[in-house]
Amino acid sequence: MIDYRSDTVTRPTPGMLAAMNQAVVGDDVFGEDPTVNKLEKMCAALFGMPAAVFCPSGTMTNQIAIKCHTQPGDELICDTLSHVYQYEGGGIAFNSGVSVRLVNGSRGRITADQVLESINPVDVHKPLTTLVCLENTANRGGGSCYDFNDIQLIREACSEKKLGLHLDGARLFNALVARNESPLRYGEVFDSISICLSKGLGAPVGSLLIGDTPFIQRARRIRKVFGGGMRQAGSLAAAGIYALENHIARLAIDHEHAQLIAAAWRKKSFIGDIFPVETNIVIFEVSNSYTAPQLAVKLKEHAILAIAISPKIIRMVVHLDIHELDVERTLEVIGKL
Numbered sequence: 001m002i003d004y005r006s007d008t009v010t011r012p013t014p015g016m017l018a019a020m021n022q023a024v025v026g027d028d029v030f031g032e033d034p035t036v037n038k039l040e041k042m043c044a045a046l047f048g049m050p051a052a053v054f055c056p057s058g059t060m061t062n063q064i065a066i067k068c069h070t071q072p073g074d075e076l077i078c079d080t081l082s083h084v085y086q087y088e089g090g091g092i093a094f095n096s097g098v099s100v101r102l103v104n105g106s107r108g109r110i111t112a113d114q115v116l117e118s119i120n121p122v123d124v125h126k127p128l129t130t131l132v133c134l135e136n137t138a139n140r141g142g143g144s145c146y147d148f149n150d151i152q153l154i155r156e157a158c159s160e161k162k163l164g165l166h167l168d169g170a171r172l173f174n175a176l177v178a179r180n181e182s183p184l185r186y187g188e189v190f191d192s193i194s195i196c197l198s199k200g201l202g203a204p205v206g207s208l209l210i211g212d213t214p215f216i217q218r219a220r221r222i223r224k225v226f227g228g229g230m231r232q233a234g235s236l237a238a239a240g241i242y243a244l245e246n247h248i249a250r251l252a253i254d255h256e257h258a259q260l261i262a263a264a265w266r267k268k269s270f271i272g273d274i275f276p277v278e279t280n281i282v283i284f285e286v287s288n289s290y291t292a293p294q295l296a297v298k299l300k301e302h303a304i305l306a307i308a309i310s311p312k313i314i315r316m317v318v319h320l321d322i323h324e325l326d327v328e329r330t331l332e333v334i335g336k337l
């Protein structure tokens with residue numbers, strides 16, 4: 001099977017497994033796992049921020065960030081398609097008692113003007129707006145990337161209105177590679193950044209929340225409360241270090257593969273709109289002959305897995321375990337449909 005359902009399906013490479021086996025470990029809840037400590041320092045330095053905390057999942061790092069930035073009864077602003085709202089089980093309400101002001105952005109990206117329009121007036125009737133959450137790349141936007149200028153304008157709006165600014169950067173490295181940007185600039189404008197090691201970077205588990213020292217101290221407390229304190233987590237951290245050292249630059253290959261796949265679909269009469277492909281995600285509409293689930297079944301008959309994310313829309317995600325020969329086979333199959 002050539003599995004395009006998600007970039008989470010990757011398995012550790014032999015090099016990564018060797019690094020995991022050799023990891024020196026300790027009890028991370030006591031702060032004594034040297035490999036976890038190394039990964040946290042490495043990620044903080046990468047973004048030029050003071051501190052970081054290693055967590056089991058990107059959902060947890062986002063939810064901890066929201067908890068640390070808000071008080072119950074506050075409101076946060078995010079795009080309608082955002083992961084924090086759509087795919088974290090209602091955690092914003094459940095964990096933080098916070099309401100959400102949804103913004104209809106462009107393929108998952110919002111603007112400073114939209115942020116300013118969405119801030120509640122200071123009025124006892126209204127929840128207090130305290131946080132903005134951005135997502136880069138935007139998953140449901142088809143892996144779309146922000147223009148850094150737009151992020152800077154949002155930063156200025158947040159500073160002026162005294163709002164926190166969090167980045168869900170589960171696929172931030174895809175954006176950095178696609179736009180040839182430095183992580184340091186992201187560290188300068190966000191109050192907190194969440195990154196995932198288990199998406200395109202290919203680690204089995206893990207996410208980091210990055211921010212200033214008092215914020216990360218509070219985040220460690222919340223991580224424990226949420227049940228995310230891990231003990232000898234160094235083997236997992238070693239996979240993350242290996243991924244950061246070896247799997248960032250190669251994301252460009254995934255992006256090229258995604259372009260080839262989109263180009264093959266574009267030639268098919270039964271395919272409608274294809275979202276512009278900016279990184280490793282291809283999202284397209286099936287116009288006639290098939291529903292999206294029917295096309296997914298058809299692909300499966302040819303040993304290709306894709307996800308129907310709605311009755312008319314299919315998502316394919318390219319990653320580390322999709323090799324050049326897999327892409328060639330995929331193009332052949334699409335050609336013959």
Ligand SMILES: *Cc1c(COP(=O)(O)O)cnc(C)c1O
Pocket residue numbers: 056057058059060062083084135137138139168170171196198199207
């Ligand atoms: C995958 C993902 C996350 C985190 O998901 P986990 O499976 O909990 O690690 C967060 N945000 C976005 C945009 C994602 O795609």
